[in-house]
Amino acid sequence: MDISELKSLLISAKSELNSMLSLNRTKKVKYEEKQYFELISFLSLWNATGENGSEVMNTIDDVPNGDSLMQQLQKLNLELVESQFDAVFDKQFRKQFNKKKKPKVIAIIDIHEQETYSKEKRTSLDIRGGKHKNGTNFFFKFATIQILYKGKILTMKVKIHRRKQSLKSIVKELVGHVQKYARIKVLLLDRGFRDVDLFNELEFIQVPIIMPCIKDEKAKKEFVKARGKFNVVKYWLRNKRREYADVKLLMIRLSNGKEIGFYTTLSFVWLHTAKYYLNLYAKRWNIETGYRLQNMFLPKTTCVKGVVRYFYFCYAVAMHNLWIYLKNVVQGISLTVLTMKVVLVYFWVTTHLVKES
Numbered sequence: 001m002d003i004s005e006l007k008s009l010l011i012s013a014k015s016e017l018n019s020m021l022s023l024n025r026t027k028k029v030k031y032e033e034k035q036y037f038e039l040i041s042f043l044s045l046w047n048a049t050g051e052n053g054s055e056v057m058n059t060i061d062d063v064p065n066g067d068s069l070m071q072q073l074q075k076l077n078l079e080l081v082e083s084q085f086d087a088v089f090d091k092q093f094r095k096q097f098n099k100k101k102k103p104k105v106i107a108i109i110d111i112h113e114q115e116t117y118s119k120e121k122r123t124s125l126d127i128r129g130g131k132h133k134n135g136t137n138f139f140f141k142f143a144t145i146q147i148l149y150k151g152k153i154l155t156m157k158v159k160i161h162r163r164k165q166s167l168k169s170i171v172k173e174l175v176g177h178v179q180k181y182a183r184i185k186v187l188l189l190d191r192g193f194r195d196v197d198l199f200n201e202l203e204f205i206q207v208p209i210i211m212p213c214i215k216d217e218k219a220k221k222e223f224v225k226a227r228g229k230f231n232v233v234k235y236w237l238r239n240k241r242r243e244y245a246d247v248k249l250l251m252i253r254l255s256n257g258k259e260i261g262f263y264t265t266l267s268f269v270w271l272h273t274a275k276y277y278l279n280l281y282a283k284r285w286n287i288e289t290g291y292r293l294q295n296m297f298l299p300k301t302t303c304v305k306g307v308v309r310y311f312y313f314c315y316a317v318a319m320h321n322l323w324i325y326l327k328n329v330v331q332g333i334s335l336t337v338l339t340m341k342v343v344l345v346y347f348w349v350t351t352h353l354v355k356e357s
Contacts, residue, residue: 006333007347010340013322014041020088021315023072024080031064036072039063042348043299044319045341050301060349070301073308078160081307085314086177089156092321093181096154096328105147105182107207108284109174109189111161112313113139118304125163126306140309144317145174147182148283153324155294155317156181160310168198175207186210186266188284194263196237199245203265210281213249213261223259226251230274235263250277294320296337 018037025033043053050066057063064072097103113130121127121138130139141161147154157177159170171193178184187202189211202209213219222233235249250262252274262277269277297319299312327335 003333003343006330006335007343009326009330010343011347013326014344017088017318017322020091021084024076025072031068035063036069038348039069040299040315041344044297044315045345047296047298047300049299053299070303070308073311074303074305076307076311078307078310081311081314082159085158085318088318089154089321090181092318092325093154093156096152096321096325097149097182102182103149104185105149105178106280106283107175107178107184107187108146108148109171109187109193110144110284111192112142112144114142114309114313115139116304120304124304124306126160126309127304128161128163140306142310142313143170143174145178147178149182152328154321158310158314158317160306162306166197167193167195168201171198172201172205175202175205179205184208186280188281190284194237196239196243196245199237199247199263199265200243203245208264208266210262210264210266210277212281213263215261219249219261222249223251223261226253229253232269237263250274252278293323293337296320296341297323 018034018041021037023033023036039050039054039057042048042057043050046053046056048056050069052066054063054065054069058065113133115134115136116127116138117136118124118127118138121136126140127138128141129137130141131137133139143159143161145156147156157174159174161167161170175184175187184207187207187209189209191212191214193211194214199209215223222235226233229252231251233249233251235247237245237247247263247265248269250264250269252260252262254260260278262281264277294313294316298316301308301312303309323335323337323340326340333339
């Protein structure tokens with residue numbers, strides 16, 4: 001594939017993504033929806049704010065300004081944004097995993113935080129508290145679920161984690177969505193998901209988990225009793241309401257003496273070695289890498305409206321999914337995120353310069 005073919009492929013893919021989205025406007029005033037989404041794409045590629053991006057674009061073309069874009073995005077509601085991007089991710093899944101039967105996948109859930117210093121931080125239903133970071137304890141939080149199958153990875157759904165929503169309800173919805181498309185071999189979680197209600201719900205819907213254990217006093221006693229490099233014991237967790245969740249505690253002692261523990265509800269754990277579980281959980285780092293790359297497609301904003309933040313984050317995830325798919329399709333060219341950005345921006349600039357001349 002040469003650069004000309006790559007350019008055509010990228011333009012077609014980006015246009016297809018934008019064509020699936022709508023600002024749900026009742027009437028056209030001056031600009032078409034296509035122009036708004038061209039601006040959003042430009043902001044995504046440059047990690048720019050609406051004001052700065054529109055200022056650059058308006059040097060060679062007439063596009064909506066940043067304030068106009070914000071007004072349009074703020075008129076959307078969370079349900080509409082979610083349903084539109086569900087449809088986008090559905091199409092991306094069918095392109096990435098062109099299978100008649102449901103694939104058996106590894107699923108990964110995590111929470112992505114965006115700091116906020118808004119005066120509405122204590123009243124907005126879209127803003128939640130959290131651990132102190134970068135001078136604030138308040139964040140917009142987005143839960144994502146990714147699937148991993150034969151080296152291919154894709155984000156399947158994004159949920160904004162609002163103030164009055166429980167973690168259990170968010171995880172249940174994400175898992176239920178993936179189960180429409182695939183069978184979940186195991187769900188990888190981090191320590192922040194340790195919750196008795198959540199564990200019991202996942203056991204009820206037959207989704208096994210693995211997550212690092214918290215070395216509290218109870219767990220430390222088990223490590224003291226453990227012998228050898230790999231041990232498995234029956235274990236239980238209890239919440240403040242004295243409700244219990246049954247798990248297994250995997251205890252692994254590395255050659256350097258470091259001890260690592262996992263909670264799991266997987267069956268027949270003795271069939272595998274300690275290395276198997278270490279390698280299995282290491283696949284969770286795919287999502288951490290994914291977040292860094294998704295952020296490379298994230299438009300910047302100081303807007304404190306959850307629907308705007310949600311739309312921008314979903315758009316970044318969709319662009320990241322698009323890059324993952326094209327990276328596997330393109331032959332003969334190393335399609336890095338930077339390459340994708342440069343080709344798309346260069347095409348836009350040269351096309352519009354031709355118009356101007």
